[in-house]
Amino acid sequence: MSTELPVLTKKDFQSDQEVRWCPGCGDYAVLSAVQTVLPKLDLPKEKFVVVSGIGCSSRFPYYMDTYGFHTIHGRAPAIATGIKTARPDLEVWIATGDGDAMSIGGNHLIHTLRRNVGVKILMFNNRIYGLTKGQYSPTSELGKRTKSTPAGSVDYPFNPLALALGAGATFVARSVDIFQPHLRAMLQRAADHKGSAFIEIYQNCNIFNDKAFAYMTEKDSRAEQTVYLEQGQPLVFGKEKDKGIRLVEGRLERIELGREFGPEDCLVWDEAFEDPSMAFRLAYMLPPEFPTPIGVLRAVDMPAYDARSVGQIEAAIDKDGQGELQQLIHSGELWTVKEDGSISRGDG
C-alpha cells in the first residue's frame, strides 16, 4: 500500500453547497484563496476542520468540503480550542468577522491567542455588520453613520492587530481580499505556524460599507497607501520606492527617500522579534499619515497550548503509568465489612 497522499486540488475543497454571499462580496475572494492554499499543504483532507461563529463570513464552513462547524455568535475560538486540544492532530481553521470576533466573541479571541492554541484565525474585517443589515461594528471608524447610529457612532474602534498583539498572539498578519497572491502567501504562513495564527483580512462589503478600503486598494493609490512588510527588508513603499518609514527618537516617521534619506535609513523589519512593541507601533500606522502595513507583523515560535496540554498527560503517564480504575476507586481510607459483620481496615 502506498503511503503517498492523493494529490488534492482546489476542487476537492469545494462543497456541493451553493455559495450565497452577495454578488461582489469580498468573501468570495477569501474562500477562493483558502481553497487554493489548503490542497497544497500535503495533508489529508479529512484532517481539516473549519470552524466559524455567526455572520456573513461564518457561512464559510458550508462552502468547504472539509469537516466544519458553524457554531454560535462569537464562540468559534472556544469551540475550536476544544477541538484542537482534544485532537491536536487536526488542522483547525476559524473563519470569523469583525463583529463575531471583536464584539460578542472578544473574550474568546483574546484568550485563544493568549494561550497560543494551534488554530488559524481568519478575521474578515469589513468594518460593518452585514448579516444583521448594516449596523456599525467595533472596527467602524468614529462617527460612522449607520441604521443604529444615525447621528454617527460615538465609540472608538478596535485596532484588531493591536488587540491581537496585546493578547500575546504569536503570529499576526494583515492582508486584503483582493490582494490574492499576498493573501495566499499569508495563509501559507499561517498554516506553517505552530501556535495561534491571526490574520486580519480587509474585506469589502459592497452592500453596507462599499469601498471602505478603497483608499488603499485602488490600482492608482495602492502603492502609495500600503507598505509591505518583508522579513529583513527596510520599510520602503511608493510606486517609485521613494518613500520609507524610519524610527527616530522612539517614533515612527514617514520619510521621502532620495536626497536626505536612503533605504538604509528606514526601519528594517523583523517579524521574529520577541518583544511585540515594534509590531504594536506598526499596527498603529494609520492613514492618512502612514501607509497601511500589509504582511506579517509578528511570527515567533512558542509551544502551542494543545501541545503543552498533551505533554502534561504524556508526562503523567510516563511518571505514574496508565491510571488503574480499580485502584482509583479503591483509594483513600478503606474499610471492609465482612459477611459476619466484622470490620477491618483496608481492602478486604
Place this chain on the structure above:
Amino acid sequence: MTTDVKEPSPPVKPEPERQKLGEVVVRFAGDSGDGMQLTGGQFTATSAILGNDLATLPDFPAEIRAPAGTLPGVSAFQVRIADYDIHTPGDAPDVLIAMNPAALKQSLGDLKPNGIVIVNTDEFNANNLKKAGYETNPLEDGTVDGYRLFSAAISTMTRRTLEDSPLDFKSRDRCKNFFALGMIYWMFSRPLDMSIDWLEKKFSRRPEVAQANVKALRAGFNFCDITDQFQVRYEVEPARLTPGTYRNVMGNSAMAIGLVAASRRSGLPLFLGSYPITPASDILHELARYKNFGVTTFQAEDEIAAVCAAIGASFGGALAVTTTSGPGVALKSEAIGLAVMTELPLIIINVQRGGPSTGLPTKTEQSDLLQAMFGRNGESPIPVLAAQSPPDCFDIALEATRIATRYMVPVMVLSDGYIANGSEPWLLPNVEELPDLRLDFHTQAEGFAPYSRDPETLARPWAVPGTPGLEHRLGGLEKQDGSGNVSYDPHNHERMTELRAEKVERIARTIPDLEIDGAPTGDLLILGWGSTYGAIAAAVNTGREAGLNVSRAHLRYLNPFPKNLGEVLAGFKRVLIPEMNCGQLALLIRARYLVDAISFTKVQGKPFFRREILDKAREILEAEADVN
C-alpha cells in the same frame, strides 16, 4: 469535713460511666481559620473505619477568610454516626464543639435540649464576645442553661502542651483543633491511631508539624481522662452495613471518579471544560489530578468557553463534560442549544446552589430543575438526571455517559451543594461490574448522511474529524432531515423538532421503572428527587415505625420520567413532593399527570430535616382521616 490527718492521696478519677448510643450528631464549629472541616473530617474517617454508618454536612462561609471571630466567619461541620443505616447528617446536633463565641451563637439554637456544649473558654474574651454580638458572657448569663456545658481552656492547654515544640507560636496555636478532636475521641471512645497515621502521612515532610498535632490530640484525650468534668463516655457500635469494601466519599469526588470510570468504560478520552464556580470547582480540581487517566481539563476564560470547548471536544470524539452551578448554566444555555441542534453527546453537571443571581453560593438548593428542563431558547428538550446521594454521583456519571453517547444528546446532571460537599460511606464497585459503555464511531463513507438515524434510539451517527470520506458540516441552523444540510423548509423544521423530542422520550425505554419503597398503593406517597432522598427516606422509615401508612419513591430521571410514574402516582390518595425550591417538580407532575400533588418546600439554603417531612406527612394523613 473530716479531721482525719492522713497523707493526701492523689485524686483518682473514678472509671467513667459507659453509655451506648444508637446514634449521635456532632457539630464542630469555629472560626474559618480554625480547621473545623478538617477536624470533622478526621472524626468522620475514624468513625467510618470503626464501622458506623454516617453522613456529613459541611457548612462554611462564602468568604475565604471573613474577619476572625465574627458570625460570617463561622465554619461548621456536622457529622452523624450511627449503629444502623442512616440517610441524613441529622436534624439537630447532640454535641456542639464551639471554638469561639461566634460559633456558639450561630449553632446553639440548633442543639438538642440538654445537648452537650464544649467551649474553648480562652476565646470568650470581651473582644470576641463583642464581635459575636454578645453583650454579656453567654457562659455566665444563663444563655447555655438547658444544655450540658463543658468548659475547657483549649488554647491555653494546647500552648502548654507544645511549650517544647520547635514550631512558632502561631503554628502551635493552630494545633488547638486537634486538642478538641482528642476530647471528642475520648468522649466517643474512638481510638487515636487513625488520625495519628493520617497526620504522619500528611506531614511526612514536616514531621515537627505532625508531632505537634499528635501531641495536641493526645493531650485533649488525656485531659478528658483526668478532669472530673467528664464522667460519661459514649459508645456507638458499628452499623450492619452490606458486606463489602467502603470508603467515605463526597459527592463532587464521586462525580469526578465516575467520569473517569465512564471514560474508561466507554473508551473515550475525558475532556472537561470548566470555569471555577462554587460549589462545583472541586470536580475540576480532582479531575485535573487524573492526567494519567488521559483526562484533559481545560480551565476556560468563562462559562461559555467552557461548554463550547467541551462541544468542540465532543465533535472531535471525546467524552465531553462541563461542570458548573446554576449561574454558569444560565451562561451556557445558548451553547447547550447548539449541542441539541448538532446532536452531539455532552454532559453538563450542575451542582446547584441557592438563589437567583449570585444568591447563596455555599448553600444548597434544588431550584434549577425548571432551568434544566426548559432554560433554553426554542424547543430544546434534553435528558435530565439527578443524583440522590454522594455515592450516587458516581453511578449517575456513568448513566449520563450512556445516555449522551447512545442517543447523541446533551445530558444535564443535577447535583447540589448538599451532596457535593456532604459525604457518606460508598460501597465500592468492582470495575468489571460497571456498565459496558463501549461504542464505535461511524466510519462507513458509503451512503453516509450526518442526520440519518438509528431506528431504535433515533441517534444520528457520530462521525469524527479525521475519518476519510465523512467530511460534513454541523451547525446551529436547522438541519435537513437526513442530509444535515441547512434547511428552512417549514415542515422539515417541524419534523426535526419532533424528532429531537422523540429521541429524548425514547430514553424512557431503557431506564428502570420507578421503584416504590413501601406499599404500592395507599394513602400517601412521598415523591422526591435529588438530594432530598436521605431526609425523605429517614422520615418514611420513622413514620412507618410509628404506624403511618406512607410510601415513597425517588426520581433519578427527571426527563424523561420513568414509564410507570403515572401508574405509581395513581395508586395513592395523596402525593407529597418535598423540594428545596418553590415547587418545581410539583409543577411538572401536576402538568404532566393532572395529579393534585401537595408541594412542600424549603428554600433556606439548608436541607430538609427528617422531622419536617414527617410532620407534614402526619398532617396530611390526619387531614385525610378526618375527611374519611
